[in-house]
Amino acid sequence: MTKDDKAPAATGEYASPPCFMHELAPEYRAAPERTDEWADVARWRKAERKRLVNDRLAMDAETRMERSQKIASGLDRAIGKVAGRIVSTYWPFRGEPDLRDWSIRVIERSGRIALPVVVQKGAPLEFRIWTPGDPLERGVWNILVPSRGPAVQPDIVVAPVVGFDSGNYRLGYGGGFFDRTLAAMTKRPLVIGVGYSEARIATIYPQPHDIAMTTIVTDE
Template identity: 70%
Template sequence: MQDDIPAETTEYASPPCFMHELSPEYRVEALRWDGWSGVPRWRKAERKRPLDGRLALTQHDREARSSRIASMLDLTISDYSGRIVGTYWPFRGEPDLRNWGTQVVERGGRIALPVVIQKGWPLEYRIWTPGDPLERGVCNILVPAQGPCVQPDIVIAPVVGFDEAHYRLGYGGGLFDRTLAIMRRKPLIIGVGYAQSRIPTIYPQPHDIPMDVVLTD
């Protein structure tokens, strides 16, 4: 999702460590010893496995998994009437929920897509109806060319990784958490991703906001 598209901003004077070559159990203990200063570096290394895994999926497999996630969303939300659902345009092998978004509109709901306004700023969600014009935004992702800015009642958040406490591992820019932090009322936050993206913990920091539920294939 484009909420976390900007690269990691933390820089290190020393070369990267080899934690990605160690067992998950050892990495957990090593990070506890290293403390908070090691979290951004660890997260950057940890993203590679789930990203490589989902990009390796065939188109058929990705479509089947996306369909299962869409079915789980219907069971979780059930009533879309009058509700604004913040969804997304798929990026780098994320579950493709575009057809599901169209069905939300057909069932009386509205969908909104996130737009990156400026690096370091919260996202802006804009109402979009199938057929409305789209334009290329950050990382060439399609975003609404126009439309009112709204706050979603439900936010669908694609994950790179997720942990048992429902914290989300994104792309590293922090836009998702920054956006949720300024919302006037808390939306229902639903993470979506592939089951292979589960990790023991992302080592949540004070600015990280947990999702209410995570749905997988």
């Protein structure tokens, strides 16, 4: 696979009222106090998003690859057999764990890989089958996506996190594609969030539209 994980930052925020907030540990004093104002939560999420992305971008390439390999091993344990199953992965950018080699190994073990594609703003993602050598094009945020291929429903969704909490809620880039897609699926897949251990935070302040992941896999 071609190494190309540079892309501009994603933007966009939700605008729905908060559902609940958890008590924060002392080390998270910068987080907002309990409030019914979504604006406070949105500002806090934006600041956390920036901090967490900057932290992982500061990681050198060798360390990032070593930690990505540990995450890949954790995925093998979490998923088990992949033969006959469709696994949605992703093309990494902005310092995300690089699982492209792991994706090839899934194919070698008789699994199928699908990549998420943004087809329309405000719409669920489309998952397209991908194999090495298939043509790719630049999609939203300049991420490489399959330029064609059948749309499928994955059995397993592996989603990168910017942050995550103990409830397995995911802090993403703010576009809402992940939650919107899961909500639209007729059959719930196994949903695995992946990220570096530093991505763990006390809470993301889950909202009614946020959907918890099945489990989280980190380099720990």
